[in-house]
Amino acid sequence: TSGMVIVGAGEAGVRAAFALREQGYQGPVTLLGDEPHLPYERPPLSKAGEEAETVRAIVAEARFPEAEIVFRRGCKVAAIDRAEHSIVLEDDGVLRYERLLLATGAAPRHILGLRYGERIHTLRTVEQAAAIRRVMRDGQHLIILGGGFIGLELAAMGRRLGAAVTLVEMQPRVLMRGVPERLALALQARHEAEGVNIICGQGVATITEDQTSVTVTLADGRRIDGDALVIGIGAEPNTAIAAEAGLAIENGIVVDDHLTTSDPGIFAAGDCCSYPVAVYGGRRARLESWRNAQEQGNVAAANMLGKVEVFDSVPWFWSDQYDLTLQVAGLADGSVSTVARHLSNEAELLFHLDADGRLLSASGLGPGGAVARDIRLAEMLIARRAHPDPAMLADPSVKLKSLL
Numbered sequence: 001t002s003g004m005v006i007v008g009a010g011e012a013g014v015r016a017a018f019a020l021r022e023q024g025y026q027g028p029v030t031l032l033g034d035e036p037h038l039p040y041e042r043p044p045l046s047k048a049g050e051e052a053e054t055v056r057a058i059v060a061e062a063r064f065p066e067a068e069i070v071f072r073r074g075c076k077v078a079a080i081d082r083a084e085h086s087i088v089l090e091d092d093g094v095l096r097y098e099r100l101l102l103a104t105g106a107a108p109r110h111i112l113g114l115r116y117g118e119r120i121h122t123l124r125t126v127e128q129a130a131a132i133r134r135v136m137r138d139g140q141h142l143i144i145l146g147g148g149f150i151g152l153e154l155a156a157m158g159r160r161l162g163a164a165v166t167l168v169e170m171q172p173r174v175l176m177r178g179v180p181e182r183l184a185l186a187l188q189a190r191h192e193a194e195g196v197n198i199i200c201g202q203g204v205a206t207i208t209e210d211q212t213s214v215t216v217t218l219a220d221g222r223r224i225d226g227d228a229l230v231i232g233i234g235a236e237p238n239t240a241i242a243a244e245a246g247l248a249i250e251n252g253i254v255v256d257d258h259l260t261t262s263d264p265g266i267f268a269a270g271d272c273c274s275y276p277v278a279v280y281g282g283r284r285a286r287l288e289s290w291r292n293a294q295e296q297g298n299v300a301a302a303n304m305l306g307k308v309e310v311f312d313s314v315p316w317f318w319s320d321q322y323d324l325t326l327q328v329a330g331l332a333d334g335s336v337s338t339v340a341r342h343l344s345n346e347a348e349l350l351f352h353l354d355a356d357g358r359l360l361s362a363s364g365l366g367p368g369g370a371v372a373r374d375i376r377l378a379e380m381l382i383a384r385r386a387h388p389d390p391a392m393l394a395d396p397s398v399k400l401k402s403l404l
């Protein structure tokens with residue numbers, strides 16, 4: 001038999017491969033990844049204190065043979081032949097599948113016409129992280145384009161390692177997408193206190209480089225000279241092989257609530273897919289989130305085996321910058337009111353409610369533990385579609401647990 005084939009050996013693909021075994025599947029499992037490494041964790045690549053040069057493996061190499069999973073690295077899938085139930089490898093090999101999982105992830109958005117690699121970088125892989133890290137030291141000036149999570153995490157990492165950092169964001173503030181203004185501004189202030197030069201509300205006119213430096217000219221004519229530039233302006237889902245095979249695409253590979261694509265033999269999970277978010281009545285979203293990739297890998301594996309599991313997790317994301325953690329549970333779209341809960345001078349939670357008083361989302365910023373614990377409880381409230389009393393949410397002496 002041809003068995004289960006998984007394209008993409010990242011968080012979602014690896015989890016799915018092992019979940020197939022955990023769920024009792026005994027046929028062949030093949031995991032194909034185009035990177036030359038063992039599957040590795042991406043979050044540490046942009047976080048200070050982690051060793052970017054050493055790959056942090058998702059699982060130890062020995063676990064693949066132990067679980068009888070055939071893992072092939074450096075193996076790019078070029079096409080899907082749906083009629084034949086097979087995939088075509090870039091090196092011309094063909095592999096048949098009984099069920100196929102696409103876990104191809106996402107790739108950084110580029111600015112066309114730039115020469116990437118030496119002084120101009122994007123960040124998704126361990127090689128790119130190592131290249132960026134080389135300029136993170138005293139006497140070097142790193143320019144970051146984009147005030148999203150990756151840009152901000154790199155700014156914090158750059159400062160920790162002694163580099164000067166300038167961050168340019170076209171929007172009026174950092175983290176416009178998905179993080180409430182109050183928390184974004186608090187975080188921005190912290191970056192400025194740490195010495196990051198943040199410029200918001202400015203587009204880029206030109207980017208030029210010579211042998212030793214890179215120059216960014218802003219729309220208002222200001223010139224910024226740096227030793228390296230990181231472009232952190234978002235990511236696009238890797239949908240090429242799915243699109244060529246005629247699968248439905250809509251900001252990602254379209255899946256239903258079982259993570260099945262428009263072809264019942266093909267599933268998708270992780271950053272590459274757009275799925276209906278059950279807790280919001282099936283409104284579509286595509287997340288770029290570590291835990292989402294794992295959870296979707298688990299559910300996709302079950303459904304590849306003919307089970308009927310609905311993916312209904314609440315979206316959740318975290319980011320670490322300096323000693324602060326930022327966490328967001330749920331999606332705030334459609335919220336009409338916000339309730340704040342002060343945990344301490346440095347830690348705050350925000351709850352976002354819809355017109356009926358239902359809790360849609362919660363976000364928190366602060367040093368470690370308290371934020372994480374309360375966001376976890378908020379996530380449970382969101383999952384239960386709770387309508388908590390706003391006065392209770394605002395009162396830090398009321399335990400969130402008591403509202404469950």
Ligand code: FAD
Nearest residue numbers: 008010011012034042043077104105270271288289290293
């Ligand atoms: P990926 O991890 O991207 O894996 C997909 C794999 O498929 C890749 O190896 C790709 O090369 C391969 N592939 C693609 N096409 C093919 C093909 N045709 N043939 C073979 N292989 C293919 N999330 C958080 O929640 N918190 C964080 O703090 C956080 N920090 C992050 C920091 C960085 C620098 C980055 C890049 C991401 C971060 N994320 C974070 C996001 C998180 O890492 C992703 O959501 C997660 O990796 C998604 O897993 P995935 O398996 O869907 O995709």
